[in-house]
Amino acid sequence: MAFTFFFRDRHTLETSVNLLVPLSHDLKEIKIWDAGCAMGSEPYTFAMLLAEKMGYFTFKRVKIHATDIDETDTFHKIIDNGVYSENELARIPKEILIKYFTKIENSDFFQVNDFIKNRIVFQKHNLLSLQPIDTGYNMIICKNVLLHLSPDERVEVINMFTSVLVKGGLFVTEQTQTIPEFNKNCFRQVVTNANVYEKI
Numbered sequence: 512m513a514f515t516f517f518f519r520d521r522h523t524l525e526t527s528v529n530l531l532v533p534l535s536h537d538l539k540e541i542k543i544w545d546a547g548c549a550m551g552s553e554p555y556t557f558a559m560l561l562a563e564k565m566g567y568f569t570f571k572r573v574k575i576h577a578t579d580i581d582e583t584d585t586f587h588k589i590i591d592n593g594v595y596s597e598n599e600l601a602r603i604p605k606e607i608l609i610k611y612f613t614k615i616e617n618s619d620f621f622q623v624n625d626f627i628k629n630r631i632v633f634q635k636h637n638l639l640s641l642q643p644i645d646t647g648y649n650m651i652i653c654k655n656v657l658l659h660l661s662p663d664e665r666v667e668v669i670n671m672f673t674s675v676l677v678k679g680g681l682f683v684t685e686q687t688q689t690i691p692e693f694n695k696n697c698f699r700q701v702v703t704n705a706n707v708y709e710k711i
Contacts, residue, residue: 517552518602526705527683528560531650541573542648547656548577551590558627559611578636590633593623638668643675654685669694682708
């Protein structure tokens with residue numbers, strides 16, 4: 512889905528960061544899959560929130576796979592370039608904007624700096640293929656897609672996510688969603704005020 516914006520559902524993303532950071536200290540690589548990333552506002556938001564909580568060298572071990580069906584074939588270029596208009600960035604706190612974006616001269620556009628941009632890799636992917644893009648994920652974020660799927664499709668996609676999450680890995684979804692009954696034996700909800708689940 513293309514509709515999203517920077518710092519959307521900030522509470523859930525910040526909660527997810529606070530849960531992930533303590534799990535990541537001893538990891539050689541911190542692997543995150545943001546499924547249904549649209550034009551990059553969510554994975555970039557999450558990366559900035561992580562950078563604020565992690566030390567420099569820990570954050571350098573983060574790899575975020577951002578995927579979307581991208582039927583318009585535009586998301587890849589936008590995410591790779593990391594260039595967004597001033598209006599698109601209006602919800603970003605000013606101190607974060609100044610820290611992680613550079614204004615492009617003689618324009619109303621800003622570019623994400625390389626420290627953040629280099630942590631994100633875009634890949635075109637259809638979740639309903641049920642073919643995961645990789646394995647060994649410490650966190651999977653899927654907050655803009657599940658509500659658009661049928662109940663059976665939701666179960667199958669969450670099964671796929673479960674298969675590539677490490678034990679103790681975290682699954683994050685939108686506030687309007689709950690884990691289907693069929694998938695519940697694989698997860699436990701780790702907080703009461705956000706839909707963040709741990710693989711058990």
